[in-house]
Amino acid sequence: MKILLTALVALIVAAPAAAAPPPNDNRTDAQQLPTFPSSAHGSTVEATTERLDPQVSKCGRVDATVWYRIDAAPDGTIVATVQAAGQFAPVVRVYRRLPSSIQEVSCSTAKAGSKAVASVAAVRGAGYLILVGRRPGAADGEFDLRADLVLPPDNDERSEAASVGRLPATVRGTTLGATSDDYRECGMAGGVWYRFKGPATGRALIQLETGRRNGAVAVFRRSRGSVEELGCAPTDRRGSLTAGFAAKSGADYLILVGDRTGSSPGPFVLRIRAGEAPEHLPGHALPHGGTRGSVDGLSDVNDVWSVRMRSGRTYRVAFASTPCAQLSIQRGSKTLRHFSCRGYATFTPGPDGGGRYAVEVRAAGYSGRQRYRLQVVAAGTDDVGVGIELPAGSARRGGLSPAGVDVLDLYHFDVGLLSEVRLDLARGAGRSFSLVLLTDTGKRIATGQTGVRRRLGRGRYVVAVQADPGTEAGRYRLALRLRDVTSTTVFVSGSRSAEVTPGSVVSISCSVSPAGAGGRIELQIDRFDPLSGWHFHRFIRLSAGAAVSWRPPAAGRWRVRARFLGTRGSAPSRSGYAQILVARPIG
Numbered sequence: 001m002k003i004l005l006t007a008l009v010a011l012i013v014a015a016p017a018a019a020a021p022p023p024n025d026n027r028t029d030a031q032q033l034p035t036f037p038s039s040a041h042g043s044t045v046e047a048t049t050e051r052l053d054p055q056v057s058k059c060g061r062v063d064a065t066v067w068y069r070i071d072a073a074p075d076g077t078i079v080a081t082v083q084a085a086g087q088f089a090p091v092v093r094v095y096r097r098l099p100s101s102i103q104e105v106s107c108s109t110a111k112a113g114s115k116a117v118a119s120v121a122a123v124r125g126a127g128y129l130i131l132v133g134r135r136p137g138a139a140d141g142e143f144d145l146r147a148d149l150v151l152p153p154d155n156d157e158r159s160e161a162a163s164v165g166r167l168p169a170t171v172r173g174t175t176l177g178a179t180s181d182d183y184r185e186c187g188m189a190g191g192v193w194y195r196f197k198g199p200a201t202g203r204a205l206i207q208l209e210t211g212r213r214n215g216a217v218a219v220f221r222r223s224r225g226s227v228e229e230l231g232c233a234p235t236d237r238r239g240s241l242t243a244g245f246a247a248k249s250g251a252d253y254l255i256l257v258g259d260r261t262g263s264s265p266g267p268f269v270l271r272i273r274a275g276e277a278p279e280h281l282p283g284h285a286l287p288h289g290g291t292r293g294s295v296d297g298l299s300d301v302n303d304v305w306s307v308r309m310r311s312g313r314t315y316r317v318a319f320a321s322t323p324c325a326q327l328s329i330q331r332g333s334k335t336l337r338h339f340s341c342r343g344y345a346t347f348t349p350g351p352d353g354g355g356r357y358a359v360e361v362r363a364a365g366y367s368g369r370q371r372y373r374l375q376v377v378a379a380g381t382d383d384v385g386v387g388i389e390l391p392a393g394s395a396r397r398g399g400l401s402p403a404g405v406d407v408l409d410l411y412h413f414d415v416g417l418l419s420e421v422r423l424d425l426a427r428g429a430g431r432s433f434s435l436v437l438l439t440d441t442g443k444r445i446a447t448g449q450t451g452v453r454r455r456l457g458r459g460r461y462v463v464a465v466q467a468d469p470g471t472e473a474g475r476y477r478l479a480l481r482l483r484d485v486t487s488t489t490v491f492v493s494g495s496r497s498a499e500v501t502p503g504s505v506v507s508i509s510c511s512v513s514p515a516g517a518g519g520r521i522e523l524q525i526d527r528f529d530p531l532s533g534w535h536f537h538r539f540i541r542l543s544a545g546a547a548v549s550w551r552p553p554a555a556g557r558w559r560v561r562a563r564f565l566g567t568r569g570s571a572p573s574r575s576g577y578a579q580i581l582v583a584r585p586i587g
Contacts, residue, residue, distance in 0.1 A: 326362045
């Protein structure tokens, strides 16, 4: 018995003691942070997740939690920073203590070994809880918690806006501790203020870097005691923003840099510099061969070119840009033509026109560099009016250079009688050339990529071979074929129907109008079966205007139809049916 008791004692002594959870494992045992700043070293090893611990959060789920508390907060912003050690992936949440519950007011998470920061604008006298845990699936580990109280920055109020000095200027600041300014555009939830003078160039550029946080910038102009909002813009998904705006030289401007709702405060870099001054009328003389250039929504917003035009003379204007700039032709304060991205048009100054015109190319938005090509030249014979004559049965060879000003060629042809018209366009592979068929009064009839076929009446018609501005140049061949529209009639023994006795011969003749077309005719003869209907019997071919004798091989009903096969100048046509009854007289 003594030996057994000794063995049991030995086993009890040898068994390891169960590890205990941290003393602040439960919310009710939260460790106090009595002052600011406060520091605490902690661990989630053996920490648990209470059944009533909050699980829903915009920062995701959390495991193995420990708690800290702030009993009565002063004014300012509380910043909780958790620095993880080793493979510990931290989660930090800040809650406000309410009479019967807690409310999450901020949270943050970070990858293993990194820093997670959460902050909240404190309510004086309120109590707060700080939860520290690990991301689900990550390893437990140790961490250092620091709680700081950040007071509002000196430039938290508009009236205390910090001067950035002479441009260009670079400012490094933070939105930590910034309070709300009751400005809600662009989703902004408060920020800090800066002021500067408008540059002599008449344009200011702003760049903001927030380190992937969601920030925003608002610009205001201050004049005679009043403040006018000019606009705002948010950062992109990388936390960057670049924007420009027109600024009056020497005028007072304010910039509000803030965080968007839901984003944590933090440091930023703000840069302000003068942009290139917009060009004004009359601009530089446009070279005879046109020009290539570029504009930029930030640094080079426009180019202005000057062109002299004569009253009553037609000019071609071609414009193409990548990705998309804007062009306008102006005289004085009036805009006469406008293109977006690309376009082609003819322009003719009227009786009160002529002289110098301004052509402005303007950047669209802030999409970076926008290249363009611009040409304004006098129009030629194939560019205006009805263009060059295209005789029937002929072909014209030409070429287009859509990257320049040669975007379309015009041709015309005449139709004397109702005709079948065929236009064929042959062009190099990959070219975007197309056809447009119109009347000489401007009515559009048809379009096609490789050709157009239409039946047209007497009149004059115009054909445009065209391409999209800015596309590839190339050669083409345009061919026109006209054939008179014909009508064909067939007769049996001089009538549309005939009745003959078995063994008799009938005479089949045809007429084609207009007369003198020549060519060949194909006759189709069918027989009728009372049980199954009409059946093909045979073809007979003859010259147009000729007649043929034919003996029906059996009694019954027969029919014949003629088809004119057409010639180079006459279109095919088909007649109706002529009927033949082969039967003995009844009675």
